[in-house]
Amino acid sequence: MIYITDMDDHTDQTRRPRADAVRNRERVLEAAKVVFSAGGPEASLEAVAKRAGVGIGTLYRHFPTREDLFEAVYRREVEQLSELAEQLKNAKDPVDALRRWLRSNVEFVATKKGMSAALALTFQSSSDLAAFSMDRLTKAIGSLLDRAVAAGEMRGDVSPEDLLRALVGMCYMHDQPGWQSSVLRMLDVFVDGLRVQAGTKAKSHTAKSHTAKRARPAVKPKR
Amino acid sequence: MIYITDMDDHTDQTRRPRADAVRNRERVLEAAKVVFSAGGPEASLEAVAKRAGVGIGTLYRHFPTREDLFEAVYRREVEQLSELAEQLKNAKDPVDALRRWLRSNVEFVATKKGMSAALALTFQSSSDLAAFSMDRLTKAIGSLLDRAVAAGEMRGDVSPEDLLRALVGMCYMHDQPGWQSSVLRMLDVFVDGLRVQAGTKAKSHTAKSHTAKRARPAVKPKR
DNA sequence: TTGTTAAGCGGAGGGTGCCTCCGTATCTTC
DNA sequence: GAAGATACGGAGGCACCCTCCGCTTAACAA
Structure with missing residues (x-):
């Protein structure tokens, strides 16, 4: 649903962001919305990662806290x-x-x-x-x-x-x-x-x- | 500050509550107020027990959750x-x-x-x-x-x-x-x-x- | 006072979730 | 296709949660 608009700005020195990274970030956000809605703020982050189908490390890289x-x-x-x-x-x-x-x-x-x-x-x-x-x-x-x-x-x-x-x-x-x-x-x-x-x-x-x-x-x- | 008013109702079969229990309960409440005020709801219950000067077990007996x-x-x-x-x-x-x-x-x-x-x-x-x-x-x-x-x-x-x-x-x-x-x-x-x-x-x-x-x-x- | 006994105490310990770290896998670029 | 950058995943150390049970202490009776 939501896409980074300036995805092609990698011309100026910076690489294009990796496709899997973008995808995973999106997945985590989606999973988080569901898990937090159901379980409140105490919900386990590991549960979020699991539901998103990513490792806990990935979750933490995208959202350090x-x-x-x-x-x-x-x-x-x-x-x-x-x-x-x-x-x-x-x-x-x-x-x-x-x-x-x-x-x-x-x-x-x-x-x-x-x-x-x-x-x-x-x-x-x-x-x-x-x-x-x-x-x-x-x-x-x-x-x-x-x-x-x-x-x-x-x-x-x-x-x-x-x-x-x-x-x-x-x-x-x-x-x-x-x-x-x-x-x-x-x-x-x-x-x-x-x-x-x-x-x-x-x-x-x-x-x-x-x-x-x-x-x-x-x-x-x-x- | 707060005392059980009917403390002498132990006449009907039941013992009077132990003095140390009453005191400890009071201490825990006081400590909790301080700790939660400072640290929010995530604050460690062990910290509360420590501040109250009681064991963690005592805290949990008085307040199971x-x-x-x-x-x-x-x-x-x-x-x-x-x-x-x-x-x-x-x-x-x-x-x-x-x-x-x-x-x-x-x-x-x-x-x-x-x-x-x-x-x-x-x-x-x-x-x-x-x-x-x-x-x-x-x-x-x-x-x-x-x-x-x-x-x-x-x-x-x-x-x-x-x-x-x-x-x-x-x-x-x-x-x-x-x-x-x-x-x-x-x-x-x-x-x-x-x-x-x-x-x-x-x-x-x-x-x-x-x-x-x-x-x-x-x-x-x-x- | 002293003895009896119920009530309460405390903290060790098993379990869960948090977060870091790094070897491995995958993507982008040339 | 190769090189290099970037991201992945989950093992592991740590902190906190909560239970369990042997020990202590207060209340009551005599």
């Missing part, structure tokens, strides 16, 4: 999230776009639930990874947030970083079945809190309680 | 949080009381930062512990939330569980210095979202309390 392996797996996930935002950038209603990104995120996390503990650990020990994913996701969420703020729909005193962390935190704290709906509800509350609090604009998006409450005609969005 | 030990340590913390709510129950302004509990919580977490990964892991594998702490903390936060709702200050469609998870999630996602102020800001947003959205009552609590007019440029965590 357990954290390196987590990181590599995680980086892929982040890319996907980032692309998601790109698509939503063109939606009409900016508040709704933001809300939808947040919601899609929850879904995304749901499919990776087994890895949550692993990620929590990794995040804590690798500030590099934190920086990378913060950067990617912050930009994603930031572009959505900006539009809503520019449209006068949301307050401007909350940073994308903050919003992101709140989101991720909410997702990863749950284990019970049904956690998703709980998070979705919290997100709605949160988005409500983010809206500009002038009486005219303050309408809630939350399901039943405030459905048809659109109060007065909106004021002109001030820049 | 690593998770049991985490649990025991964690249960104490929860008790403290629970008591905190008790004290706040009598404050005048209910919204403010809730807000203050949330904030105190952040502070509390701050002092236990090293254990966060351990707790995340434990929480995920021990549904017993999850149930216990959920129960305790839910009641704590619930009593505060109820008052605010009853006073007509807050919407009633958010459960204490939800609120709790959002709080904890926010806290445990951070590692950077300065995370506290970020969480505090998010909490304010959140509480704003919780308020009833009628025009008269809905005014932001954050606007003035934070010097940031536009927080984003300021919050630039640079490696």
Whole structure:
């Protein structure tokens, strides 16, 4: 699925990377995703190597530490999230776009639930990874947030970083079945809190309680 | 500090627990708190035993699994949080009381930062512990939330569980210095979202309390 | 006090997983 | 096809996990 784009850059002095090395690296990543998803972060690395069909030495050459392996797996996930935002950038209603990104995120996390503990650990020990994913996701969420703020729909005193962390935190704290709906509800509350609090604009998006409450005609969005 | 209250119940057939056993258990718990705080959940149990001045066998008799030990340590913390709510129950302004509990919580977490990964892991594998702490903390936060709702200050469609998870999630996602102020800001947003959205009552609590007019440029965590 | 006995103590030791090291195999290049 | 670079695999040393059991000590009775 994922290929190094500049695979032919071996012209400048460096050899082309060996085919078996590329293949093995890929195999290990794939195996790691499965094993960690099932067994959590404590899962044996030897099990990963076995499932990948490579020797333990090979695994360690590609990913010298357990954290390196987590990181590599995680980086892929982040890319996907980032692309998601790109698509939503063109939606009409900016508040709704933001809300939808947040919601899609929850879904995304749901499919990776087994890895949550692993990620929590990794995040804590690798500030590099934190920086990378913060950067990617912050930009994603930031572009959505900006539009809503520019449209006068949301307050401007909350940073994308903050919003992101709140989101991720909410997702990863749950284990019970049904956690998703709980998070979705919290997100709605949160988005409500983010809206500009002038009486005219303050309408809630939350399901039943405030459905048809659109109060007065909106004021002109001030820049 | 903590003594079994019914220590004299040995009248009914059972012996009184041995003094050295009680003492050792206490020592292990104390040592575990320190070791885990410093070294995370991966820390060696042998290190804990050593620090406690007991044999490894003794540690395992009291806490058969690593998770049991985490649990025991964690249960104490929860008790403290629970008591905190008790004290706040009598404050005048209910919204403010809730807000203050949330904030105190952040502070509390701050002092236990090293254990966060351990707790995340434990929480995920021990549904017993999850149930216990959920129960305790839910009641704590619930009593505060109820008052605010009853006073007509807050919407009633958010459960204490939800609120709790959002709080904890926010806290445990951070590692950077300065995370506290970020969480505090998010909490304010959140509480704003919780308020009833009628025009008269809905005014932001954050606007003035934070010097940031536009927080984003300021919050630039640079490696 | 002293004796009896249940309860608790500690650490040796077998097992598992982590990670390194290096002889061997395979790929790239010419 | 040959040479040289690169990667492979798994044996082995180490650290930690956890159990097991002979020894110690505290609680209770007389």
